[in-house]
Amino acid sequence: MSSPSPVEEQRAPRHSFLKHLFVRADSGAIAPEIRRAHSRRFVSYYRPHLPLLAAVLLCAMLVAAAALALPLMTNLIVSRLADLRTAPDAIWQLLLIGGLMVGVFLVQALATYFVDYQGHAMGAKIEAQVRQDLFEHCQGLSFSFYDRQRTGQLMSRISNDSLWLGELFHHAPEDLTIAGLKFFGALTVIALVDPLIAVAIAVLIPFACGYALHFNRRMSLALRVSKERIANVNEKVEDALGGIRVVQSFANEADEIRRFAGENQRFLMSRKDGYRSEALLWSGMEGFGQLVTIVVIVGGAIRILSNDLTAADLLTLLLCVGVLLDPIKRFDNFIRLWQEGYTGFTRAMELLEERPEIADRPNAVPLGNVEGRIDFRGVRFRYETDGPNILEDLSLSVEPGEFVALVGPSGVGKSTLCSLIPRFYDVADGSVCVDGIDVRNVTLASLRSKIGVVQQDVYLFAGTVRENLLYGRPGASEEELIAAAKAANAHDFITALAMGYDTDIGQRGVKLSGGQKQRLTIARAFLKNPPILIFDEATSALDNESERAVQQALVGLSKGRTTLVIAHRLSTVRHADRILVLGKNGIVEDGNHDTLMAKGGVYSALHSVQASI
Numbered sequence: 158m159s160s161p162s163p164v165e166e167q168r169a170p171r172h173s174f175l176k177h178l179f180v181r182a183d184s185g186a187i188a189p190e191i192r193r194a195h196s197r198r199f200v201s202y203y204r205p206h207l208p209l210l211a212a213v214l215l216c217a218m219l220v221a222a223a224a225l226a227l228p229l230m231t232n233l234i235v236s237r238l239a240d241l242r243t244a245p246d247a248i249w250q251l252l253l254i255g256g257l258m259v260g261v262f263l264v265q266a267l268a269t270y271f272v273d274y275q276g277h278a279m280g281a282k283i284e285a286q287v288r289q290d291l292f293e294h295c296q297g298l299s300f301s302f303y304d305r306q307r308t309g310q311l312m313s314r315i316s317n318d319s320l321w322l323g324e325l326f327h328h329a330p331e332d333l334t335i336a337g338l339k340f341f342g343a344l345t346v347i348a349l350v351d352p353l354i355a356v357a358i359a360v361l362i363p364f365a366c367g368y369a370l371h372f373n374r375r376m377s378l379a380l381r382v383s384k385e386r387i388a389n390v391n392e393k394v395e396d397a398l399g400g401i402r403v404v405q406s407f408a409n410e411a412d413e414i415r416r417f418a419g420e421n422q423r424f425l426m427s428r429k430d431g432y433r434s435e436a437l438l439w440s441g442m443e444g445f446g447q448l449v450t451i452v453v454i455v456g457g458a459i460r461i462l463s464n465d466l467t468a469a470d471l472l473t474l475l476l477c478v479g480v481l482l483d484p485i486k487r488f489d490n491f492i493r494l495w496q497e498g499y500t501g502f503t504r505a506m507e508l509l510e511e512r513p514e515i516a517d518r519p520n521a522v523p524l525g526n527v528e529g530r531i532d533f534r535g536v537r538f539r540y541e542t543d544g545p546n547i548l549e550d551l552s553l554s555v556e557p558g559e560f561v562a563l564v565g566p567s568g569v570g571k572s573t574l575c576s577l578i579p580r581f582y583d584v585a586d587g588s589v590c591v592d593g594i595d596v597r598n599v600t601l602a603s604l605r606s607k608i609g610v611v612q613q614d615v616y617l618f619a620g621t622v623r624e625n626l627l628y629g630r631p632g633a634s635e636e637e638l639i640a641a642a643k644a645a646n647a648h649d650f651i652t653a654l655a656m657g658y659d660t661d662i663g664q665r666g667v668k669l670s671g672g673q674k675q676r677l678t679i680a681r682a683f684l685k686n687p688p689i690l691i692f693d694e695a696t697s698a699l700d701n702e703s704e705r706a707v708q709q710a711l712v713g714l715s716k717g718r719t720t721l722v723i724a725h726r727l728s729t730v731r732h733a734d735r736i737l738v739l740g741k742n743g744i745v746e747d748g749n750h751d752t753l754m755a756k757g758g759v760y761s762a763l764h765s766v767q768a769s770i
């Protein structure tokens with residue numbers, strides 16, 4: 158059974174064709190003040206292109222004027238036919254008018270070319286700008302935003318939604334100018350030729366406008382829903398293909414196909430709803446066009462019979478009706494383009510309006526050279542305002558150059574604690590300080606440049622080994638690059654790869670083993686060479702021998718810099734200056750390996766358990 162359409166879903170029970178025709182279409186609409194703000198933003202995108210826009214609009218006016226010239230010149234010829242019969246230079250006069258017409262059409266052709274080419278180029282530039290703005294904006298959004306958002310949805314906003322923007326930015330001013338000039342120009346000529354027929358046409362126009370606006374709103378709603386649905390489809394594709402190894406290893410292909418079919422079907426239904434409104438709009442506008450033609454033919458004939466109009470005038474009127482109806486016939490196209498483009502624009506603006514929760518304070522200063530002291534002062538933290546506290550009244554001081562290990566059961570907040578130092582999240586209460594300065598009072602870029610983080614989830618970019626290593630320090634020399642790789646025990650496996658440091662490692666480093674990926678991320682942090690290092694389970698995917706080698710390198714590298722290491726395997730941190738045991742109620746033990754073992758508390762118990770495995 159097919160799922161209900163989005164608009165139907167909002168207005169159960171299902172309605173008939175007639176209900177569809179007359180139902181109000183403003184539910185789900187955007188608030189007027191937001192719409193106004195979006196409109197201002199829309200107009201602002203033209204600012205860097207004003208001279209080009211002016212040239213395009215001028216050419217658009219020429220196109221419209223040339224279209225109106227045809228009925229006028231035809232009138233000129235036909236109304237003078239009687240005089241021309243007796244004129245000795247009739248052929249020359251006709252040839253002159255013909256030449257004039259050719260000139261007009263030449264101007265029209267050149268203007269059309271300019272509007273089409275330069276107009277589209279301007280639209281494409283603005284589209285690229287919006288896409289760039291979106292991408293740049295997303296780069297600055299906080300971890301908490303990405304905790305809530307899904308990548309597929311974001312990709313859809315940045316790539317899919319912006320596809321119609323170029324067309325919209327180009328066609329909106331151009332089509333409106335041409336359509337407006339043709340419509341009102343033709344109506345004016347009709348009024349000059351026969352005011353009564355012009356009035357008859359003008360009476361029909363409000364009905365056509367009301368009808369068009371109604372279906373415009375319906376299409377807008379349907380398109381908005383359909384954009385949300387295609388974002389869901391993208392999200393499903395991203396999830397299922399990104400995790401294809403998990404899908405296949407669980408033999409869950411059929412389930413994934415079924416889930417995808419569901420999203421695909423929902424998207425299809427939203428399209429169908431939009432197409433129905435579009436078809437009703439299109440057929441209605443066609444009907445309006447026919448009605449206007451009939452009014453002019455019948456009305457014109459009656460006026461000829463009463464000697465108020467000549468045959469030449471009727472011919473002019475019919476040609477003018479063609480010009481008048483042209484924008485109406487293309488109205489459907491324009492509305493579709495407008496809706497597709499403007500809905501995408503609105504969704505893009507919603508994303509741009511998203512404020513980063515973590516940002517530089519207005520008075521933030523750059524963090525200068527740091528010694529590496531870290532203080533947590535009465536820190537309380539939770540991920541969501543109504544969520545549980547993950548850290549509560551936590552105080553802790555790490556001296557410059559100290560090597561501190563964080564151990565404890567899974568989920569007590571070790572990674573969370575570390576993520577507060579580079580300000581991936583902000584504390585709810587208390588403060589986190591580096592060298593005595595609250596991290597919220599310094600610029601994010603300067604703070605993060607002082608901290609190297611190797612995260613639990615290894616992330617490598619598509620590209621070569623070299624590109625990935627240089628990510629943290631693009632200007633590093635070849636010697637520094639190799640030294641970092643050697644320190645992370647990665648140099649040997651890198652040189653054994655087909656292209657050495659220039660080997661492409663595939664999407665997210667898929668062509669490497671788990672341990673190799675981990676060593677690359679460690680080398681990347683080594684190369685950055687920051688005064689504060691944070692390793693979150695950084696050696697978990699290494700075999701014992703590699704792990705020992707990396708541990709040794711880490712000990713060497715940590716000299717003179719503050720190092721925090723989160724570890725589950727206690728054997729890897731027994732050499733640490735301090736070991737902090739984190740429990741549900743914060744730090745429950747603090748000391749070095751020997752003192753904690755002698756104490757016989759949580760650490761020694763954990764140690765005994767691991768030693769017995």
Ligand SMILES: Nc1ncnc2c1ncn2[C@@H]1O[C@H](COP(=O)(O)OP(=O)(O)OP(=O)(O)O)[C@@H](O)[C@H]1O
Pocket residue numbers: 304540541547566567568569570571572573574613
């Ligand atoms: N982004 C997030 N949004 C909401 N809750 C989160 C988020 N990240 C972690 N948590 C929750 O915070 C708590 C602490 O997680 P954290 O990753 O800091 O623990 P951990 O001690 O490092 O665990 P592990 O040793 O398993 O890595 C957990 O209950 C977890 O579910």
